[in-house]
Amino acid sequence: MKKTSEQQKKTAPKKTLVPKELAGLVTNAETIKYEFNMIELPLFWRDNLIIKNMAKRYNYNEGLFLEIAPSADPESGEKIPQEYDEKVFIAIMRLFNRQGKKIETTIPELMQLAGVKVKSMDVMYGRTRESLLRLEGSSIKGKGLLYDADKGNRIDAVEDLRVLKSLLFIGAESFSEKTLAKFSSPQGRKIKEVVFLELSDLLVKNIEKKGYLNFDVEKLLGIENGTARKIYLLIEKWRGWEKTDSLKRSCRMLAGRIPLSWEDKSVSGTLKVIERAAQELKKKGIIAGYRMTSEKLVKDTEIEFIFKEAKKESRSTGHEDLQITGVKYKGRKK
Secondary structure (H helix, E strand, C coil): CCCCHHHHHHHCCCCCCCCHHHCCCCCCCCEEEEEHHHHHCCCCECCCCCCCCCEEEEEEHHHCEEEEECCCCHHHCCCCCEHHHHHHHHHHHHHHHHHCCEEEECHHHHHHHCCCCCCCHHHHHHHHHHHHHHHHHCEEEEECCCEECCCCEECCCEEEECCEEEEEEEEHHHCCHHHHCCCCCHHHCCCCEEEEEEECHHHHHHHHCCCEEEEEHHHHHCCCCHHHHHHHHHHHHHHHHHCCCEEEEEHHHHHHHCCCCCCHHHHHHHHHHHHHHHHHHHHCCCCCEEEEECCCCHHHCEEEEECCCCCCCCCCCCCCCCCEEEEEEECCCC
8 A cells, every 4th residue: 555645754764964063074984083282282202312200391482382291100101191102092082982081991902992013912011001191190281372172262371281180090800700891802811900091171171162173093093103193183184274285384393293303413314204204194195295395404394295185174273373492301311
């Protein structure tokens, strides 16, 4: 029997409406919300100059500064955040998608979500534990630099940010087998402890207020070169702000944001590091190409990233034109 129009309305599948701000972002790929401060600020150091008990202060134009001091906890290595810690942060943001700001996990699960290739489980276990302690204990203090999505601008006052608001390790013997079974453990490894962590209030608030960009996790972790990964984060934000199919920046500015050393004796080496990163981005199809040019001094070298198409939108945070004018080390330096 043929259905009436009224019956057809009742049995027709309901349409799922996608909010405009999410249009084009809903895919089968897993994405994470990468908060704007974590993209723009030079938080994960990428060379071997950092040693124990050393803090760094970045001086910007306009009298602004960013100071990063290490955790005092001996188990953290007493160093400021490193390149590996960025991968651990990405793993945490994957869990944030599933659990919200209060997260329960294990170190093997974090390693798996961070795409860690395990050669020595004990070594990488200890390294990941140290990373968590650095993310919780390292102080990130900024004057006029930390972006507040609620206000739609940077915070004028001196503000202290901890990536993790809280962190707690509890031995596995305190939990039932049923509770432990809910955590993934690569290769069936025995769980030693459960990790309870909470993301900082500022990062959570900014994410809730759309102060972030979506990134494909597989693509992000597939970039093995840490410098290339950071450049990818930066240029995705900047090119959306400029709404263009190419993007030119001074290598000095880029080195400051990654961050890489820009002392007189290190400039040539840093330029090679940036070029290798650009080559990897091109190889992976993230950029269509790049050009490095220098009219006079090597220190004046610029790099232009070329894209297949322009990106349509990205919120400005006021970081885009800021320049780092100098870096000071507090504590011992090699």
